[in-house]
Amino acid sequence: MFKLNTSLHKWLSLLVGIQLLIWLGTGLYFNLMDHQKASGSVHLRSVDHNAATHSKPLMPLSQLAFDNAKQLKLLWILGHPYYQLTFESGAHGYQHKDVTLVDAHSGDIRPLSETLVRTIALKSYDGAVSITSAHLLTPPIDELPREENPVWQVKLDDANHTNVYIEASSGAVLGHFNDDRRLHDLMLKLHFMDYFNTGGFNHWLIIVFAIASLLLSMTGITWLVERFKSGQLRIMLKPSSQQVTVTDQATAQSSVLTLSTQETLFDALAQHNVLLPSNCGGGGTCGLCRIHSEQALKITPPEQARLSKSKLAEGYRLACQHKASEVTHITVRTNKESAKAQ
Amino acid sequence: MIKKIRKYHKWLMAFVGIQFLIWSLTGLYMVSMDIHFIHGEHLRVEHLREASPQQSSQTLALNKVNYSLSDLLSEYPHAQNITLGYLLDKQVYRFMTHAQGKVLVDASSGERLAPLNEAQAITVAQYHFTGSAAVASATLIKDVENTPSELSARHLPVWQITFAGFSSPTFYINQHTAEVVTTRHLAWRAFDWMWRFHIMDYDDGENVANWFLLLIALLGCVAACMGAVLTYQRVFNTSQAGAK
Numbered sequence: 001m002f003k004l005n006t007s008l009h010k011w012l013s014l015l016v017g018i019q020l021l022i023w024l025g026t027g028l029y030f031n032l033m034d035h036q037k038a039s040g041s042v043h044l045r046s047v048d049h050n051a052a053t054h055s056k057p058l059m060p061l062s063q064l065a066f067d068n069a070k071q072l073k074l075l076w077i078l079g080h081p082y083y084q085l086t087f088e089s090g091a092h093g094y095q096h097k098d099v100t101l102v103d104a105h106s107g108d109i110r111p112l113s114e115t116l117v118r119t120i121a122l123k124s125y126d127g128a129v130s131i132t133s134a135h136l137l138t139p140p141i142d143e144l145p146r147e148e149n150p151v152w153q154v155k156l157d158d159a160n161h162t163n164v165y166i167e168a169s170s171g172a173v174l175g176h177f178n179d180d181r182r183l184h185d186l187m188l189k190l191h192f193m194d195y196f197n198t199g200g201f202n203h204w205l206i207i208v209f210a211i212a213s214l215l216l217s218m219t220g221i222t223w224l225v226e227r228f229k230s231g232q233l234r235i236m237l238k239p240s241s242q243q244v245t246v247t248d249q250a251t252a253q254s255s256v257l258t259l260s261t262q263e264t265l266f267d268a269l270a271q272h273n274v275l276l277p278s279n280c281g282g283g284g285t286c287g288l289c290r291i292h293s294e295q296a297l298k299i300t301p302p303e304q305a306r307l308s309k310s311k312l313a314e315g316y317r318l319a320c321q322h323k324a325s326e327v328t329h330i331t332v333r334t335n336k337e338s339a340k341a342q
Numbered sequence: 343m344i345k346k347i348r349k350y351h352k353w354l355m356a357f358v359g360i361q362f363l364i365w366s367l368t369g370l371y372m373v374s375m376d377i378h379f380i381h382g383e384h385l386r387v388e389h390l391r392e393a394s395p396q397q398s399s400q401t402l403a404l405n406k407v408n409y410s411l412s413d414l415l416s417e418y419p420h421a422q423n424i425t426l427g428y429l430l431d432k433q434v435y436r437f438m439t440h441a442q443g444k445v446l447v448d449a450s451s452g453e454r455l456a457p458l459n460e461a462q463a464i465t466v467a468q469y470h471f472t473g474s475a476a477v478a479s480a481t482l483i484k485d486v487e488n489t490p491s492e493l494s495a496r497h498l499p500v501w502q503i504t505f506a507g508f509s510s511p512t513f514y515i516n517q518h519t520a521e522v523v524t525t526r527h528l529a530w531r532a533f534d535w536m537w538r539f540h541i542m543d544y545d546d547g548e549n550v551a552n553w554f555l556l557l558i559a560l561l562g563c564v565a566a567c568m569g570a571v572l573t574y575q576r577v578f579n580t581s582q583a584g585a586k
Binding site for chain 2: 010013014017020021023024025027028030031032033035050057058060061062064066067068069070071072073074086088089090091192200201202203206207210211213214216217218220221224227233266267270278279280281282283285
């Protein structure tokens with residue numbers, strides 16, 4: 001069970017490790033970012049569409065030659081009145097909608113002209129700037145992945161590479177997309193694992209990774225609980241030590257070492273330059289830091305997983321699983337390097 | 343080196359590991375639940391969509407609009423955001439004025455409609471609700487102090503109409519315009535709590551930039567980087583000279 005848990009932890013971390021670091025890094029970005037900058041609205045200001053006076057009569061609604069509209073709005077665009085007729089629309093603005101703009105003086109269909117769009121774009125920008133280009137885009141639109149309706153894109157020549165997006169069906173400014181906003185959107189894309197440009201976070205890739213990270217956390221916590229139970233996750237307030245006679249298996253030489261009882265034997269021995277072989281660095285997963293003791297020591301799950309029954313019966317244990325306080329005499333086999341050091 | 347990294351990974355995770363579990367759990371909930379379902383779109387009849395077989399969608403009858411826009415503009419010269427639509431089966435204008443706030447006017451008579459009473463609010467909620475459950479409660483919310491955290495105070499005054507049922511579908515209806523300003527149900531409320539725990543802002547969930555998240559995320563980053571080293575070491579490095 002212990003072995004399954006730790007090897008699951010290892011392989012899951014291999015699967016989600018990079019994405020987990022991306023989640024943490026982008027999460028830190030969202031924590032530290034400047035919200036106004038990141039939303040691209042540093043130079044955004046509202047456009048005044050109201051007319052100074054509206055003396056010219058509006059065409060009576062009964063004379064409009066349109067059936068089947070479900071909603072009608074009197075819309076002022078740069079001082080000129082329009083009837084905005086909605087034939088179909090969804091719960092969100094970005095969802096597909098069927099909307100027609102009609103000149104409220106003449107009653108004719110009058111889509112937003114490029115001239116109007118360019119004026120709105122400049123008025124929405126706080127500061128002196130000029131236009132590089134203006135295009136009516138149809139979905140899919142790179143910077144607005146969820147948008148399902150045509151949108152005007154006006155490129156400005158400022159230092160921050162601002163694109164102004166204007167809804168074709170209303171003249172409303174959807175937003176300023178500049179380099180700050182692009183950085184924010186890239187971070188969001190990374191956080192949402194939206195590597196296939198769905199514009200959202202409800203997709204199978206992130207669901208699989210979320211399940212894998214949940215298992216990674218659960219196996220990690222199980223491991224921590226196991227370590228806590230075997231006494232390797234306790235904070236000792238009073239430092240104490242224990243005299244232990246350590247015999248080297250190869251040379252048969254013994255020495256009495258004063259070992260700290262706060263740490264595992266593996267770590268305490270290392271402080272005295274007695275380096276036991278290990279791949280995992282004291283995690284109980286490689287089974288290399290074997291020691292021998294004549295005393296009756298408890299058997300921990302990693303030992304059950306890594307040492308054979310006969311070895312356990314003979315008195316072999318793993319140094320990373322026991323504290324110095326548990327023993328008085330042990331036999332160790334050391335690394336070549338530590339033998340040299342001694 | 344590996345030994346130290348293992349030790350620090352263990353001790354750091356002993357402090358922040360629970361938050362990793364919370365991040366994965368809340369994240370899994372948020373990505374696996376369809377956001378349109380969370381937003382309660384299934385609770386609302388989309389009156390502005392193409393007519394569905396069950397619900398005939400209403401189209402405007404412009405010839406029945408006796409109170410013209412010119413009339414409206416002469417009576418309310420500063421009216422803004424004027425919209426012509428339906429309130430149940432009645433054609434109405436909805437607009438804003440600085441002096442009167444949100445105004446609702448009958449489009450055939452020009453008569454200004456009074457704010458919704460309880461019975462009207464319930465009828466409006468039932469008109470928009472896709473379900474057929476009974477109304478469990480109807481409350482008029484006028485004060486900012488009594489506003490539940492799931493509702494933005496800018497929508498006030500609203501009728502809160504809650505239907506019976508496991509998920510307690512709730513409709514918030516503006517008292518002046520009779521429009522559904524928002525809905526809530528169990529899965530959305532759960533989503534809000536998931537979000538709060540995800541960004542570690544436990545009161546209103548509005549502040550991602552809190553120092554607690556910063557601290558735990560920084561420690562978590564360090565712990566995760568150490569974990570990456572340990573994984574690399576265990577998966578790709580099989581030499582035995584580890585305990586230096």
